[in-house]
Amino acid sequence: MKSNYTYPFLILIGFLILCFFVNISLGSVSIPTKQIFKSLIGNIDNESWQYIIQNYRLPKAFTAILVGSGLGISGLLMQTLFRNPLAGPFVLGISSGASLGVALVILGSGFFGGVFASLLVSKWSVVVAASLGSFLVLLAVMMVSSRVRDTMAILIIGLMFGSITAAVVSVLSYFSSAEQLQQYIFWGFGSLGNLSWNELLIFFVIYCLGIILSIASIKGLNTLLLGENYAKSLGLNLKQSRLIIIISTSLLAGTITAFAGPIAFIGLAIPHMTRQIFNTSNHKTLLPAVFLFGAIVMLVCDSIAQVPTSDYTLPINAITSLVGAPVVIWLLVRKRKMIF
Amino acid sequence: MVKNNIHIILQTKDLTIGYASKKKETIVASQINIALQKGELIGLVGANGIGKSTLLRTITNVQNPLSGEILLNSKRVSDYHPVELAKQMSLVLTEPVASKNLSVFELIALGRQPYTNWVGNLSDGDITVIEKAISLTNLEDLKYKKCYELSDGQLQKVMIARALAQDTDLIILDEPTTHLDMYHKAYILKLLQKLAKETNKTILFSSHEIDLAIQLCDTMIVMTKDEVVSDQPCNLITKGTFNALFPKDLIAFDDKTGSFKVNK
Numbered sequence: 001m002k003s004n005y006t007y008p009f010l011i012l013i014g015f016l017i018l019c020f021f022v023n024i025s026l027g028s029v030s031i032p033t034k035q036i037f038k039s040l041i042g043n044i045d046n047e048s049w050q051y052i053i054q055n056y057r058l059p060k061a062f063t064a065i066l067v068g069s070g071l072g073i074s075g076l077l078m079q080t081l082f083r084n085p086l087a088g089p090f091v092l093g094i095s096s097g098a099s100l101g102v103a104l105v106i107l108g109s110g111f112f113g114g115v116f117a118s119l120l121v122s123k124w125s126v127v128v129a130a131s132l133g134s135f136l137v138l139l140a141v142m143m144v145s146s147r148v149r150d151t152m153a154i155l156i157i158g159l160m161f162g163s164i165t166a167a168v169v170s171v172l173s174y175f176s177s178a179e180q181l182q183q184y185i186f187w188g189f190g191s192l193g194n195l196s197w198n199e200l201l202i203f204f205v206i207y208c209l210g211i212i213l214s215i216a217s218i219k220g221l222n223t224l225l226l227g228e229n230y231a232k233s234l235g236l237n238l239k240q241s242r243l244i245i246i247i248s249t250s251l252l253a254g255t256i257t258a259f260a261g262p263i264a265f266i267g268l269a270i271p272h273m274t275r276q277i278f279n280t281s282n283h284k285t286l287l288p289a290v291f292l293f294g295a296i297v298m299l300v301c302d303s304i305a306q307v308p309t310s311d312y313t314l315p316i317n318a319i320t321s322l323v324g325a326p327v328v329i330w331l332l333v334r335k336r337k338m339i340f
Numbered sequence: 341m342v343k344n345n346i347h348i349i350l351q352t353k354d355l356t357i358g359y360a361s362k363k364k365e366t367i368v369a370s371q372i373n374i375a376l377q378k379g380e381l382i383g384l385v386g387a388n389g390i391g392k393s394t395l396l397r398t399i400t401n402v403q404n405p406l407s408g409e410i411l412l413n414s415k416r417v418s419d420y421h422p423v424e425l426a427k428q429m430s431l432v433l434t435e436p437v438a439s440k441n442l443s444v445f446e447l448i449a450l451g452r453q454p455y456t457n458w459v460g461n462l463s464d465g466d467i468t469v470i471e472k473a474i475s476l477t478n479l480e481d482l483k484y485k486k487c488y489e490l491s492d493g494q495l496q497k498v499m500i501a502r503a504l505a506q507d508t509d510l511i512i513l514d515e516p517t518t519h520l521d522m523y524h525k526a527y528i529l530k531l532l533q534k535l536a537k538e539t540n541k542t543i544l545f546s547s548h549e550i551d552l553a554i555q556l557c558d559t560m561i562v563m564t565k566d567e568v569v570s571d572q573p574c575n576l577i578t579k580g581t582f583n584a585l586f587p588k589d590l591i592a593f594d595d596k597t598g599s600f601k602v603n604k
Contacts, residue, residue, distance in 0.1 A: 080439075083438040219456070219458060219459055223453050224438065225437070225438055225450070226438060226439075226447070226450055227438040229431075229433055230433060232402075233400070233426060233429075233431040234453045235422040235425065235427075235453070279441075280443075281439050281441045281446065284459060
């Protein structure tokens with residue numbers, strides 16, 4: 001059945017490569033296209049250009065690919081698991097957990113005071129806090145959800161934990177200085193461009209784990225399309241599949257939030273956009289398609305956020321929603337059907 | 341028919357069904373001894389709330405029996421590995437399919453899940469079984485339609501085809517005729533009768549269509565307040581079992597027509 005989709009896949013791969021090159025060609029410093037290609041193969045004479053491409057634009061482009069594809073895939077997993085077209089990667093409270101961790105570090109640093117505080121608010125502490133926060137919230141959600149049979153209950157439990165953490169964050173904000181608040185809000189804007197190659201490597205390893213688990217769940221996901229009771233009657237180990245799907249999502253969405261901030265919209269929208277092109281529910285086709293589509297959209301959004309030929313960089317979080325939401329509305333109005 | 345010579349697919353021995361909590365047991369029905377033969381169409385009838393669903397849930401190993409045992413091909417249902425059980429028993433449930441975006445072929449193909457590899461690739465053998473299930477249920481024209489384009493009757497046929505594709509000795513259907521008009525009720529039950537004959541599978545369904553079931557089933561299981569009886573429909577009529585099915589104030593069973601009449 002996969003052969004039906006050879007052309008769309010080839011076109012998407014072509015698009016991805018194109019977007020990748022467009023993405024690294026654009027930036028506040030204009031570098032001739034020829035020089036960019038040269039710099040990818042070997043060194044070029046202009047050292048600062050070489051530096052910009054190697055240490056800034058390339059890692060950023062790779063980050064965009066990982067973020068877009070990872071969020072898209074975790075969104076797809078959640079939509080199938082919860083049989084809900086409105087589910088996204090953050091329904092389990094992952095982003096709110098990360099926000100809580102970051103809020104505790106940035107906003108709460110006032111409580112620790114002085115030199116210690118400035119030590120705390122380094123970039124790594126934010127990453128660690130975000131990971132810890134999302135991990136703890138997720139752990140709580142999973143512990144509670146292991147006691148309930150109904151998958152919908154997990155959805156609601158995730159939402160409730162989201163509310164609790166949001167409340168704690170607002171309490172913390174109330175007691176924080178304007179400077180700290182600004183720092184926290186800036187984290188919330190999301191950013192693709194802050195990763196060094198070392199950080200990218202750690203990001204990539206965890207990302208791969210998540211992707212491997214999602215590939216392992218393909219059969220289970222397809223079975224779940226019939227509903228949980230049918231899936232059970234087909235011999236599916238429901239609890240185990242559910243756990244693998246949830247772990248996969250949390251690895252993907254958790255690291256992405258830790259390294260790039262809470263990127264809105266992509267995880268919810270990409271699976272829907274993909275289903276409009278690939279008119280199938282088979283995850284064997286959907287999973288790679290969502291991967292490619294998510295990476296492309298994220299690269300495009302990042303290129304726009306750079307505001308080509310200007311010095312400004314807009315918050316990526318705003319761009320993903322501004323670009324993506326109208327596209328989804330347009331697609332749905334045109335097709336008149338939320339196919340799921 | 342000499343029953344002893346026929347291969348028994350499913351058998352219950354002194355089965356008691358119901359719900360158990362820590363404090364007390366709620367018995368729904370007890371002393372259930374039924375034997376389902378190969379190639380038979382069996383109808384399960386009874387009033388609302390009498391325990392048809394509980395019986396089906398117990399037989400299909402969704403809930404545990406309070407006592408007694410259920411043997412499927414001489415092995416206890418609870419001893420099966422889930423995947424092995426899925427190769428012996430397939431279900432058609434009342435709940436709608438979660439994703440209506442599946443095509444008819446894709447949905448039926450999911451019936452092959454217990455046999456496929458880790459990623460669910462269909463082998464040529466799987467495709468043959470699927471095509472056979474499609475032709476047995478006359479779904480050739482709808483093969484590439486999406487489920488949201490189908491009527492209730494067509495969807496029910498697709499679900500039956502999916503159970504056929506699962507290639508099991510026993511197919512169990514929970515009220516397959518609800519939401520259908522009179523013609524399609526008869527159509528689905530007639531189809532089940534044909535499938536039982538042609539594929540030599542045992543098909544058990546629960547239904548409220550007592551008059552249709554009497555005409556089409558090889559055996560009927562009647563659940564009343566006091567007992568669970570299973571026999572050929574004509575014997576059940578002679579014994580007057582159907583009279584005990586409902587309270588007598590409103591409707592009565594007419595032996596001659598084999599259907600219920602409203603008291604005047």
